[in-house]
Amino acid sequence: YIRPGLVRKYSTRFRLPPTIQEVLSTAPVGQEVSVTAWVKSIRKQKRIAFGVLSDGSSAAGLQAVFHGDLQERVKEVTNGTSLHVTGKIVSSVGAGQAKELSVEKVEILGSCDPESYPIQKKSLSAEYLRDHTHLRARTDAIAAMLRLRGRLMTEINRYFADQNFTYTHTPVLTSGDAEGGGEAFRLAPTSHDPSLSDRDREFFSRPAYLTVSHQLHLEALCHALTRVYTLGPCFRAERGVTRRHLAEFWMLEAEWAVAPVQDPHLQTAALCDFVEGLIRNVVGNMNSEDLDVLWHHRENDSVSTVDREKRREAMMTTVTSPVPWPKMTYSKAIHELLKVDREWEFPVRWGGALQSEHEKWLCEELIGGPVFVTDYPAGLKPFYMRANPQVEGESEVTMGCFDLLMPHVGELVGGSVREERLDVLKASMQIKGMDPDGESYAWYSALRQFGGAPHVGFGLGFERLVGWLGGIENIRESIPMPRWAGRMLM
Numbered sequence: 001y002i003r004p005g006l007v008r009k010y011s012t013r014f015r016l017p018p019t020i021q022e023v024l025s026t027a028p029v030g031q032e033v034s035v036t037a038w039v040k041s042i043r044k045q046k047r048i049a050f051g052v053l054s055d056g057s058s059a060a061g062l063q064a065v066f067h068g069d070l071q072e073r074v075k076e077v078t079n080g081t082s083l084h085v086t087g088k089i090v091s092s093v094g095a096g097q098a099k100e101l102s103v104e105k106v107e108i109l110g111s112c113d114p115e116s117y118p119i120q121k122k123s124l125s126a127e128y129l130r131d132h133t134h135l136r137a138r139t140d141a142i143a144a145m146l147r148l149r150g151r152l153m154t155e156i157n158r159y160f161a162d163q164n165f166t167y168t169h170t171p172v173l174t175s176g177d178a179e180g181g182g183e184a185f186r187l188a189p190t191s192h193d194p195s196l197s198d199r200d201r202e203f204f205s206r207p208a209y210l211t212v213s214h215q216l217h218l219e220a221l222c223h224a225l226t227r228v229y230t231l232g233p234c235f236r237a238e239r240g241v242t243r244r245h246l247a248e249f250w251m252l253e254a255e256w257a258v259a260p261v262q263d264p265h266l267q268t269a270a271l272c273d274f275v276e277g278l279i280r281n282v283v284g285n286m287n288s289e290d291l292d293v294l295w296h297h298r299e300n301d302s303v304s305t306v307d308r309e310k311r312r313e314a315m316m317t318t319v320t321s322p323v324p325w326p327k328m329t330y331s332k333a334i335h336e337l338l339k340v341d342r343e344w345e346f347p348v349r350w351g352g353a354l355q356s357e358h359e360k361w362l363c364e365e366l367i368g369g370p371v372f373v374t375d376y377p378a379g380l381k382p383f384y385m386r387a388n389p390q391v392e393g394e395s396e397v398t399m400g401c402f403d404l405l406m407p408h409v410g411e412l413v414g415g416s417v418r419e420e421r422l423d424v425l426k427a428s429m430q431i432k433g434m435d436p437d438g439e440s441y442a443w444y445s446a447l448r449q450f451g452g453a454p455h456v457g458f459g460l461g462f463e464r465l466v467g468w469l470g471g472i473e474n475i476r477e478s479i480p481m482p483r484w485a486g487r488m489l490m
């Protein structure tokens with residue numbers, strides 16, 4: 001049985017068998033189908049057994065009915081068993097689904113010991129499932145999250161392709177800490193030969209790190225392909241263990257060249273508008289069945305059902321409402337925070353970082369939705385950002401940059417106008433203690449020397465987007481195999 005409509009320009013003789021999602025959506029009653037799947041649950045009666053089969057292709061499983069002479073085989077079937085079944089699609093008599101599979105042939109591919117199988121039917125806490133990371137994709141919520149991630153990637157690629165961006169692949173092994181945050185994982189030397197110099201013991205004959213951001217390399221490609229993006233893994237040795245940070249996470253990053261504009265504020269505003277358009281369009285195309293599973297999933301959840309419904313509605317309104325997401329300068333944000341009569345754990349002052357309690361208040365209480373905070377003080381931001389023109393009478397310099405804050409997630413995106421003037425860039429690197437002509441960054445400075453062009457860019461935390469969209473409380477449930485300080489199970 002081949003899914004109708006699956007006709008390609010260049011057909012091959014090779015055909016994949018249908019997934020359960022395809023069977024449920026397109027196979028007509030009377031059709032013979034075969035599927036390979038895992039048993040989610042099985043209910044055995046004297047002469048008949050009902051199983052729910054899942055191959056992870058959809059939120060819904062396929063109900064399978066095993067009649068009379070299959071009973072011997074079915075005895076061995078338990079939750080988690082993998083099967084290859086063949087049968088006919090029939091109309092379902094049971095409530096809840098339109099069709100089911102009347103099984104004619106069962107092959108047991110792999111048995112599953114019911115005593116020791118960690119994924120029991122009863123509700124399992126997120127913490128427990130993290131201890132069984134290798135099997136947790138068998139649960140509804142993790143499977144829905146995985147499909148959501150895949151679909152988000154597809155939609156993101158589609159959005160960028162529509163805007164004529166090139167998807168590029170920047171390295172994971174890098175020569176420096178792009179963000180200057182001192183959180184880069186360093187590769188250990190590969191040789192212990194005492195006769196070698198420190199440098200020669202290094203695999204690359206120089207220190208090497210796992211990338212914290214693909215931005216700098218993306219900027220190099222932007223200086224040839226004009227509009228580029230990448231979606232790749234980033235690594236940060238952040239010791240603080242929070243529900244928003246991972247040691248390995250994925251970031252969507254884009255860089256593009258822009259026309260020179262006197263006022264960098266306009267560039268920043270346009271950059272925010274691009275990001276808003278991206279998120280709205282991508283999110284608007286998600287599968288609602290998977291979102292239902294995620295939003296209704298309440299294991300280990302501290303939020304009431306009513307509040308969850310409200311949050312989901314607010315999230316969708318954010319995406320569909322024609323009202324643009326508000327923009328607010330950092331100075332204005334500080335001004336608002338200082339007005340609140342509240343004991344902050346971290347005192348509010350101009351020049352200080354916005355802590356997550358401040359960000360939370362700004363988007364959840366003051367605005368009640370996403371908010372772009374722009375024009376942060378120079379001291380809070382990395383060397384590559386372009387400064388705003390200094391306002392007369394003000395000594396403080398702000399940057400042409402923004403952070404996008406989302407309710408319940410905090411900072412989802414950060415971006416800026418990039419400094420394209422070589423002299424200014426070098427000065428700002430020196431202020432941050434970096435050597436603009438040293439081996440780690442000379443190539444970056446040189447981009448400005450050989451046809452440097454005004455450009456802008458941003459980075460979006462992919463797991464935070466997944467979490468915001470699916471109402472997922474902890475970022476560890478937004479990635480297949482989470483890593484954080486002290487923890488890497490597989």
Ligand code: 4AD
Nearest residue numbers: 213215245246249253411412413414457458459461
């Ligand atoms: O604000 P960040 O550090 O910005 C950069 O790295 C820029 N170079 C990006 C760019 O302009 N190309 O990180 C960007 C986003 C954050 O807003 C957050 O969503 C996510 O990456 N992020 C993390 N997500 C999970 N775990 C962590 N440890 C994260 N650190 C940052």
